[in-house]
Amino acid sequence: MTSAKSLPTRAHAVIIGGGVIGTSVAYHLTKLGLTDVVLIEQGQLSSGTTWHAAGLVGQLRASEGMTRLVQYSTTLYSELEAETGLSAGYKQCGGVTVARTEDRMEQLRRTAANAAAFDLDCRLLTPAEAADHYPVMRTDDLVGAIWLPADGKANPTDLTFALAKGARMRGARIVEKTRVLDVTTADGAVTGVRTDAGDIEADIVVNCAGQWAKQVAAMVGANVPLHSAEHFYVVSESIAGVHPDLPILRDPDGYTYFKEEVGGLVIGGFEPEAKPWVSPDAIPYPFEFQLLEEDWEHFEILMNSALLRIPALETTGIKKFYNGPESFTPDNQFILGEAPECRNFFVGAGFNSVGIATAGGAGRALAEWIVEGAPTTDLTGVDIRRFAPFNGNNRWLHDRVAEVLGIHYEIPWPNREMTTARPFRRSPVHHLLEAAGANFGSKMGWERANFFAPDGQAPVIEYTWDAPNWLVWSAAEQASTRNAVTVFDQTSFSKYLVVGRDAEAALQWLCTADVAVPIGKAVYTGMLNARGTYEADVTVTRTGAQEFLVVSGAASTERDKDHVRRNLPSAHADAHIVDVTSAYAVFGVMGPRSRDLLAALTDADLSDAAFGFGTSRLLSLGYATVRATRITYVGELGWELYVPTEFAVGVYEDLMRVGADYGVARGGYYALESLRLEKGYRAFGRELSPSESPVEAGLLFACKLGTDIDFLGRAAVEEARRRGPTRKLAGFRVESGDPMLWGGELVLRNGVVAGQATSAAWGETTGACVGLAYLRAPDGSVVDADWVRAGDYEISVGSRRYPISVSLRPLYDPAGERIRR
Template sequence: MTAEPAQLPGRARVVIIGGGVIGASVAYHLALMGWTDVLLLEQGQLSCGTTWHAAGLVGQLRATENGTRLVQYSTELYGRLEEETGLSAGFRRCGGVTVARTHDRMVQLRRTAATAEAYQLDCELITPAQARDRYPIMAVDDIAGAIWLPGDGRANPTDLTAALARGARDRGVLIRERVRVTGIRTRAGAVTGVHTDRGDIEAEIVVNCAGQWAKQVGAMCGVTVPLHSAEHFYVVTERIDGAHRDLPVLRDPDGYTYFKEEVGGLVVGGFEPEAKPWVAPDELPYPFEFRLLDEDWDHFAILMDSAIARIPVLAETGIKKFYNGPESFTPDNQFILGEAPELRNFFVGAGFNSVGIASAGGAGRALAEWIIEGEPSLDLSAVDIRRFARFNGNNQWLHDRVSEVLGLHYAVPWPNRELATARPFRRSPAYHLLKQANACFGSRMGWERANYFAPPGQDAAIEYGWGQQSWQPWSNAEQRAAR
C-alpha cells in the first residue's frame, strides 16, 4: 500500500526549488538565521539530480580571497554537521597534492603558494620526492615540483545533502519530495509564488536551486540563467595496494586528471581540454533521478592515458564502475548567485562548474544573507547573476562555450586570457576596419573589442605567458605616439 503524499502548504515565506546540495544548504542557512517558514521542493528525491554523482573534492584555495573564504567556511561547517545533526557529511580532511609537469605550471604553483600565504591558508611548495612521500603510488620522474595543501579534503555528496536537510528540518523547514514546479507566479515585476503539479503555493521569495534545470526554471518567468550541461567522466577502480583512507587528493592539471581514494581503490576523473556538451537546457529529460549517461571510453581515453602515466599501477587495475554524469557549466566558469535583475525576490544559486560540493556551505550561507539582509557578508560580485545579459542564455552560444569552459578547470590560468569559443558574437560597424588595422580582439559583453594592434605583417594573436606580454612593446609605442 502506497503512503499518501504529505500535504503541501498553500503558502510559505520562502520556496526553494531543488533539493540538491545547494538547495539544502540555502534552506539550512535560512533556518539557522531565523527564517523557518521555508518550503523546499524537489521533483525527485534529495540529491538525485547532479549532486549524487559529484566527486566530492573540497579544495579550499580559490582565485580570489572571498572565494577562498567561502570554501573555508564550507569545510568548517562540514566538519561539525555530524555533531549537530547526527548525520555525517562524510567529510575527511586528507590534504591535497598538486603536481607540475612543466616550468609554466611550476610558476603557477609558486604563485598559488604566495596567494595562499596572503590568505593565511596553509600551503607548502614541495619537491617531487616529498610529493611521492605523501602519495607513494605516484610516478614523479617527469614532474618539476608540487604543492601540499593540508586543509584540503573530500566529502560524500549524498550524505552532506542529507545532513544539511536534517539540520534545516530540525529548525522547522518543510521539505517535500516528488513535487515538480511547473510555473512561477508573478505580479508587478515581483515573484508571488509557484505553480506545482500538486497545486499553487504563495511565496514572498522564490529561490532557484534547480541545478542543471535552473535555466528551464528561470525561463518560466523571463529570468536568464546561462548554463549548459556537459558530460563529466570518472571511473572507480578495484582495490589498489597503498590506497588508504587518508591518501591525499591528487591533482595533475597538466594531465587534466584528479585522483581520490574510494573504498581502497581510486576515483580517477578529470577535465579534458575539449569537453562534450550534453543536450540543450530546455531538452533535459524528465524524470532523471540517479541516472547516468552512456559510457564513452573513446572520449575518456585522454584522461585514462594520462592517469596511467601518473599512477602506473592503474595499467593492471580493474575498473569497477564508469560514471558519466552531466553537470552544468556557466559561460565564464564562475557560478551564479543572487537576485535576478528581471524579477524582484527571485533568487538563483546554480551553475557550480564542478565545484558545488566545495562551495555549497559558503554559497548557501551567502544566498541566505542576500535574501534576509539584502547583500552577502562577502563581496561576491564575481558570481553575481547581474553580470550576464539575455544573449548569454542563447543555447547554441552556450553549447559552444561550454566545450571550452570545462577544460579551463585545469588549464594554466594565464593573465589576460580570452575565451576563444562562441566568437565573434557581436561586432560593431567598425569591426572590419579594426581587423584591417591588425587588431587582436577581446570579448566584452559579447562585443569584439580591439585589445591592441600589431604592426603590419606581424601576427596579432596573443602569446600567453607569465612574463612581459608579447604585445607590450606595441602598446608602449601606441601610448608614446598618442602622448
C-alpha cells in the same frame, strides 16, 4: 520528509531543488531565523547532479572572497554531525597538485603566494617530497608540486541529507517527488509556485534546480545562462598503498584528479574539449539517479594520463564508469543572487564542478542576501547580474561550454581569452580595427582591441608568464598617447540615460559626488551600498534639465541598471534608467595633440578656457554631430566622443585620416590598462568592489561629505573615516625593469605579507611594471599615510622578490597638470 499530500498552501520562501545547494540554502535560511521554508524536489534529495559529484573540497581559490567561502564550507561540514547526528562524510586529507612543466610550476608558485596572502597553509614541494605525500604516483617527469594540508573530501549524498536534517530541525519542510510546473508572478515579483501536487503562495522563490535552473528561470522571464555537459570519472578496484588518508591528487597538465574511495581511486578530470549535452530546454524528466552512456573513446585522454601518473592502474580493474551530466556557465563561475528581471526570485546554480566545495559558503551567502535584501559580502564574480539576456542563447552556450569545462585545469595564463562562440558583439568599426591588425579580447561579449600588430606581424597572443610578444606593440601605443595622440575604440562602455522629473534627486541619492551641476558638466562618482562600499564606478554627465548620461564599464551593464532601479529614493520617484549602450560608439582621442586633431575637424573652440576639463557638449565633427566630453582615463589631455552608431564609421575614418598629420596611432585595452595604472586610476572589479569603501580606496574627494546632501552609504563612509582604514590603496613601481607583473602578486612590507597587487602592467613611461595594491598591517591596525611611507616594500614574482617604490600619489604627473592644459 513531507509528502506531497501535505503540501502547504503558503510559505514565506520556497526553494526549488533538493541537491546540495538547495538544502544548504534551506539550512542557512532557517539558521538566520527564516523558518517558514518549503523545499521542493522533483525526485529524491541529491538525485539530480549532486549524487554523482566527486566530492573534492579544495580551499584555495583565485580570490580571497571565494577562498573564505570554501573555508566556511569545510568548517560547517566538520560540525554538521554534532548538530544533526548525520555525518557529511567530510575528511581533511590534504591535497597535492603536481607540475609537469616549468610554466605550470610558475603557476603553482603564484598559487602559493596567493595562499600566503590569504593566510592559508601552502607549501612548495620537490618531486621527491610530493612522492612522500603520494607514494603510489610516478614523479620522474615532474618539475615540482604544492601541498595544501587543509584540502579535503566529502560524501555528496551524506552532506545533502545532513544539511536537509539541519533545516528540518529548525522548521523547514522538505517535499520530495513533487514537480514545480510554474512560478507565478504579479507586478514584477514572485507570488508562489504551481506544482503537480498543488499551489503554494510564497514571498520568495529560490531557484536551486541545478541543470534545470535555466528552464525554471524562464518561468519568470529571468536569464540563467548555463548548459549541461557530459562529465566523466571512473572508480578503480583496490590498489596497494591506497588508504583512506591518502590526499587528493591533481595533475592539471594531464587534466586529471585522483581521490581515494574504498581502497581504490576515483579518477576524473576535465578534458580539453568537452561534450555538451542536450539543450537546457530539453533536459529529460524524470532524470533521477541516472547516468549517460559510457564513452571510453572520449575518456581516453584522461585515462592515458592517469596510467602515466599512477602506474599501478596498468594492472588494476575498473569497477564503474560514471558519465553524469552537469551544468556549466559561460565564464566558469557559479551564479548567485536575485534575478534583475523579477523581484524576490533568487538563483543558486551553475556550480561548474565545485558545488560540494562551495555549497556551504554559497548557501550561507545566498541566504544572507535573501534575509538582508542585499549581498553582505563581495559576490561580484558570481553575481547573476554579470550576464545579459544575450548570454542565454542556447546555441552560443552549447559552443562556449565545450571550452569552459576544459579550462578548469588549463594554465590560467594572464589575459587568457576564450576562443569559442566568437566573434560575438562587435563595434561599428570592428572591421576597420581588424584591417589595422587588431588582436581582439572579449568583455561582456564585446570584441575589443587588445593591441595592434604592425604590418607583417600576426596579431596573436603567445601566452607566457614573462614579457609577452605583444608588449613592444602595446608600449608603442602608450608612447603615442603620452607624446602625440591615440584613438581608442571604447564602444563597449555601458551607457544609460537617467531621465524624469526626479532624475537629479535620484542620482544625488545614488551617487557619492554632487551631480546637481549645470547642463554640459561631467562628474566622476561612485555608487555605494548601505555598507558604504562600491556597487559602481561611473561618470555622470548632465545633458538636460531632466536628463543625465551615465557611463560605466563594459561588464557592469546589468548590475548598474538593477542597482539604480532598486535603490531609487522613493518607489514613486519619476526617474527612469534607459540603456543606450548600443546607440552610441565611443572613441577616446587621447594625448597632447588630441586638441590639434579635433580642431582640424571642427570649428568649435576647444581651448582650455572655452572647453575645460569635465565639459561635455554636442560638437560638429566632420559631417557628424557627436557628444564630446573632455575627460581622461590615461592621464593626458583628451576627449571621449559619443557618436551615434550610424555615424561611427565616418567619424573613425576622419579621425585616422586627419590624425595622420599629428602622428595618430590606434590604441588597445592593454595600453589603456598600463596608462591608467601609471596614473593611479581605479577600476571597478579590481580596486573598487563591494569589499572597498572610498576611505580605503582614497576616493573621499569624490564624496560630497562637505555638504549636507545625503547619499546611499554616507553614514557608513563617515563611520569608516572616523575609525580610520585598516588598509589603504597605493600605487607602486618595480625598481627593476626585469620582472613582468600581471596582478595578484604578493606585496611585502618589511618582509611581512601586506597585500596583493589588484592590478599590474608594464608602464612604458616609467620603464618598469606598475600597479595598485591595498596595503594592510599584520595586526589589523589603522593604516595611515605615515605607516605607508615608513615601510620598505618588495613584490613576489614567482619565487623571486623585487624591491618596489610605493606612493599614495599618482606615479605619473602627480599634480595632474597634463590633463588640464
